[in-house]
Amino acid sequence: DGGITQSPKYLFRKEGQNVTLSCEQNLNHDAMYWYRQDPGQGLRLIYYSQIVNDFQKGDIAEGYSVSREKKESFPLTVTSAQKNPTAFYLCASSISGRPNEKLFFGSGTQLSVL
Amino acid sequence: KNEVEQSPQNLTAQEGEFITINCSYSVGISALHWLQQHPGGGIVSLFMLSSGKKKHGRLIATINIQEKHSSLHITASHPRDSAVYICAPRPPFLQGGSEKLVFGKGTKLTVNP
Numbered sequence: 001d002g003g004i005t006q007s008p009k010y011l012f013r014k015e016g017q018n019v020t021l022s023c024e025q026n027l028n029h030d031a032m033y034w035y036r037q038d039p040g041q042g043l044r045l046i047y048y049s050q051i052v053n054d055f056q057k058g059d060i061a062e063g064y065s066v067s068r069e070k071k072e073s074f075p076l077t078v079t080s081a082q083k084n085p086t087a088f089y090l091c092a093s094s095i096s097g098r099p100n101e102k103l104f105f106g107s108g109t110q111l112s113v114l
Numbered sequence: 115k116n117e118v119e120q121s122p123q124n125l126t127a128q129e130g131e132f133i134t135i136n137c138s139y140s141v142g143i144s145a146l147h148w149l150q151q152h153p154g155g156g157i158v159s160l161f162m163l164s165s166g167k168k169k170h171g172r173l174i175a176t177i178n179i180q181e182k183h184s185s186l187h188i189t190a191s192h193p194r195d196s197a198v199y200i201c202a203p204r205p206p207f208l209q210g211g212s213e214k215l216v217f218g219k220g221t222k223l224t225v226n227p
Contacts (some may be wrong), residue, residue, distance in 0.1 A: 105159075
């Protein structure tokens with residue numbers, strides 16, 4: 001079945017450490033997104049990519065980095081510069097990123113600080 | 115500032131009840147998504163609509179662009195409907211696609227047997 005796979009489900013970060021969250025899709029979608037979800041808050045966009053080797057900052061990109069070397073993969077790195085990384089991270093994709101397309105989401109990664 | 119307001123924030127119902135979740139937004143929109151977030155965290159897209167009404171099984175979504183309001187209805191609710199329901203309007207008159215979605219904080223629905 002086609003879909004989006006996020007791993008790991010749970011991740012722990014030590015102070016000063018960079019961690020990478022994986023997002024893989026086999027839907028042949030061009031557009032991919034990373035969102036952060038905090039308790040009691042709406043999803044906020046971190047980064048998005050509409051084509052391989054290109055990506056754009058979202059509303060809260062500081063302290064995060066991404067790459068898009070392959071169409072099916074869009075990993076997110078939470079760097080040590082992100083001082084409050086504890087949150088639930090969701091990856092999503094859509095066919096091309098054009099308006100009014102349906103979004104497909106992964107099952108998320110819960111990141112916590114040790 | 116979150117320009118999307120959902121009500122209620124929490125909703126508890128008995129199995130079989132008719133459920134209504136509301137979404138209001140302060141700016142004009144071109145379309146609105148309704149999403150369902152399961153207790154495990156995964157999100158499923160339920161509807162995307164820009165006018166009128168859409169129906170899928172026991173779920174009905176309506177939107178009134180002029181009144182800047184949308185509702186999600188669940189008929190004959192069931193415990194498996196227990197989830198967080200999120201609305202996400204897309205502002206108009208902006209270049210770009212789904213990256214422009216603004217997400218509500220969600221309505222947590224619990225349906226008891």
